[in-house]
Each structure stands twice: as structure tokens, then as C-alpha cells.
Amino acid sequence: MTRIESRPAKGHNMNYSFFIDFEGKSGQHKVNDLMADLEKNCLDVMVLNDKKVPWFPRKINELDRSVANILDAGTDLESDHPGFSDQEYRRRRNMFAEIAQNYRQGDPIPRLDYTQDEIKTWGVIYKRMKEMWKQHACDEFNYIIPLLESNCGYAEDNIPQQEDISNFLKECTGFTLRPVGGLLSSRDFLNGLAFRVFFSTQYIRHHSMPLYTPEPDICHELMGHAPMFADPDFADFSHEVGLASLGASDEEIERLATCYWFSVEFGITKQRGEYKAYGAGLLSSFGEMEYACAANRPAGSDMPEYRPWDPFSACKQKYPITTYQPVYYVADSLVRICRFTVDLLVY
Structure with a gap:
């Protein structure tokens, strides 16, 4: 079984x-x-279909197998990557990838000594985002950030250690962080959530362009994702999505991953009549957060489309990955987004 x-x-x-x-x-x-x-x-017994169930982890330590299947090693930079010609940056990327590759589930996350360039890059982003969070982040996020500053070392002049954040999240909601060296498949990433594990990169974008990154980095993970995993409703939602992904078909995984994109990555909720971000793609990008949430449109005249949160619509919606989102789904509250997973799977 x-x-x-x-x-x-x-x-x-x-x-x-x-x-x-x-x-x-x-x-x-x-x-x-x-x-x-x-x-x-039983009152009735029915065979729904004969299908081969894809492999999935049954114990948390089997996530080691998932991490071995990274799609992008995090070290093979494209020629247009800001750090492509920087040998020291590439050496650091290789180091981060090796740490993630050697990590085993349950071990303490290794503590890292970040360089001055890396800390400065983090600081530029953290200072800019902190101003934006006050205006456009959801209440749940703004409640958690001061706790991360006092308990985990979140600061403009310090990159917090993932081990400290992981321990903090575990006390709050049971979630933990796990280092990963690059991009995982949607199936492997979602499977981790079933065990309340969030796969997190440790490398940082190149210092020459602190406000741009072609891939998720530690700024995206720790500023965008990690804080929300301390919120019980958000954590329960992510856990439910993860459980639904275990043994799911490729089509079901695609639906779950797409809904996750429009919620956990680019989700918006409405609080006191204003759009507030809870998705990590917004919480770690001052430009798109302003574009998606600012009422006075300082980001320009382009207007996105806002739709009420509807997972059956969201799971079929196409989306770009290199430009601002043309469509955002707006949830009434974080509690309500948690209630769709089972119905979505049988849809």
C-alpha cells in the first residue's frame, strides 16, 4: 500500500x-x-483506475534521495549571469553546492562565514525591502520579522544562519529548513513540504547587481519564504499541499505546483481594504511588490489583473517566470487558502 x-x-x-x-x-x-x-x-467498493504510483519519500530521511535529483546544480552559470566571469564568485557557488550535497537530513545545518561582498549585497536588499514590508506586506509577515531579528539575527549587516532560522521555525510550526544546491523538480520540492521541510539555497546573487537575480537565492529564501513558515495557517497550507503531492500523478503535481505559484510565490491577500503580499516572489522583490500592491501606482501605468482566490482557476492559469505577473489571485485570508487541496486533487 x-x-x-x-x-x-x-x-x-x-x-x-x-x-x-x-x-x-x-x-x-x-x-x-x-x-x-x-x-x-463496505457499502461499496470501486476500482477508480489502474496506474503506477510514482516513487515518493515515506520517511523524512528519504529526502536525501530527492536532493540528489537537482535539475540545476547551482554552479553552471549562463554566460549572461552577472557572476559568470567572476572566478571567486564561482568558487563560492561551488562551495555552497558541495555543502548542500554532503548534508544529510537531521544533521545541524553548517554555519557559514559570508564575505563582506555577500553581507553588503544582503544589506542593500534587506534595507530596501524592510521599507516596503511596512507598506505592502501582510500583517502575518510583519508580525514575524521582528521575531526573526531578535531570535535569528536578521539584520542589515548580518546574513542569518539557516540553522538558527530552522530551529526557530520548528518551535513555531514544526517546519525546518534544508540546504539544497540548486533547482528541484516540482514533485521533489512539494514532497519535502509533506514532512514540513523547506528546501533552501544558501548562495547569494552577485554583488555587482544586488537588486537583480536570475534565480532564487538566499535573499529570496530567507526574506521571502522563511518568515511565512512561522505562521501556523500558512504552514498548515504548505503542509497540506505537500501531503497531497505524495504519490500524485504528473498532472496532479502540475496543478498543485501552479496553485503554489499563485499563492506561496505570488499570493496577495486583502487587509483593511488594501492589497498585501504574502507570496515570497513579492516579499523579496521591491519592484514587483510595488507593482502588485501599491495603490498610487508608482511602478508605472501597467495594471495587473486581480482575481478572487480560486484554485480551480489558478491551477490552469499560465504564468511568466521572467516578467512581472499579469494576474494575481487575492485570498480573503490565509486560513481559507488551506481548504482546497483535497478537492483540487480529485478535480
Whole structure:
């Protein structure tokens, strides 16, 4: 058996429907015996389909296998990358990738000595974003940032250590961080959330262009993602998405990942009549946060489209990855976004 799930049965008070995935095929002797036994004890038994369930981690230490399948090693920079010709920067990227590769689940996250260039780059972004958060970040985020500053060393002149943040998040919601050397597949990334593990890069963008990065870096991870994992409602939502991804089909993974994009990466909620960001792609980008949330449009005349949060619409919406989003989905609250996962999977 690879999966079992229960939910209240529609139209049958006090009864439950059970959905079970197991290795076997209709017509096999053991499967026929199993069906006969179930029919003796259940109101109805139905085979939905015969499909091969993709591999998924069953124990948290099996995430080591997921991390071995990175799509982008984080060291093979494109020729237009700001750090392409900087040998010292490339050496540092190789070092971060090696640390992530050697890490094993449950070990303390190694503490890193960041260079002055790296700290300065972090500081430029942190100072700029802190001003923006006060205006355009959601209440939950702004409640957590001072706690991270006092407990984990978040500051303009200091890059916090992931081990300290991981321990803080674990006390708050049970989530932890895990180093990763590059980009993971949507399946592997979402599978980690099922164990309340967030895969986080440790490298930082090149110091020559502190306000630009062609890939997620530690600024995106620690300024955008990590704070929200201290919020119980947000953490529960991410956990539910992760659980739904275990053993899911490729089509289901695509739907979940797309909804995650429009919520955890670029989600907006409305508080006191104003658009407030809770998605990491906004919380770590002053330009797009202003574009998405500022009422007086200082970002220019271009206007995005705002839609009410609807996972069935969001899961089919196409999106760009190199430009500002033309469409944002606006949630009434972080509590409500947590309630769609099961229905979305059977959609």
C-alpha cells in the first residue's frame, strides 16, 4: 500500500469514503481476494483506475534521495549571469553546492562565514525591502520579522544562519529548513513540504547587481519564504499541499505546483481594504511588490489583473517566470487558502 486517505462520504451520514493506492492489478488473484473481503465489510467498493504510483519519500530521511535529483546544480552559470566571469564568485557557488550535497537530513545545518561582498549585497536588499514590508506586506509577515531579528539575527549587516532560522521555525510550526544546491523538480520540492521541510539555497546573487537575480537565492529564501513558515495557517497550507503531492500523478503535481505559484510565490491577500503580499516572489522583490500592491501606482501605468482566490482557476492559469505577473489571485485570508487541496486533487 502506498497511500490511504479518508474523508466524510457525501450523502451518507456518519460514513467515510476511503481512497487507497496499492501495488497490484485488477484480475490478479490477491487483488480479487482483497476486493471480496472489502465488499463484505463496505457499502461499496470501486476500482477508480489502474496506474503506477510514482516513487515518493515515506520517511523524512528519504529526502536525501530527492536532493540528489537537482535539475540545476547551482554552479553552471549562463554566460549572461552577472557572476559568470567572476572566478571567486564561482568558487563560492561551488562551495555552497558541495555543502548542500554532503548534508544529510537531521544533521545541524553548517554555519557559514559570508564575505563582506555577500553581507553588503544582503544589506542593500534587506534595507530596501524592510521599507516596503511596512507598506505592502501582510500583517502575518510583519508580525514575524521582528521575531526573526531578535531570535535569528536578521539584520542589515548580518546574513542569518539557516540553522538558527530552522530551529526557530520548528518551535513555531514544526517546519525546518534544508540546504539544497540548486533547482528541484516540482514533485521533489512539494514532497519535502509533506514532512514540513523547506528546501533552501544558501548562495547569494552577485554583488555587482544586488537588486537583480536570475534565480532564487538566499535573499529570496530567507526574506521571502522563511518568515511565512512561522505562521501556523500558512504552514498548515504548505503542509497540506505537500501531503497531497505524495504519490500524485504528473498532472496532479502540475496543478498543485501552479496553485503554489499563485499563492506561496505570488499570493496577495486583502487587509483593511488594501492589497498585501504574502507570496515570497513579492516579499523579496521591491519592484514587483510595488507593482502588485501599491495603490498610487508608482511602478508605472501597467495594471495587473486581480482575481478572487480560486484554485480551480489558478491551477490552469499560465504564468511568466521572467516578467512581472499579469494576474494575481487575492485570498480573503490565509486560513481559507488551506481548504482546497483535497478537492483540487480529485478535480
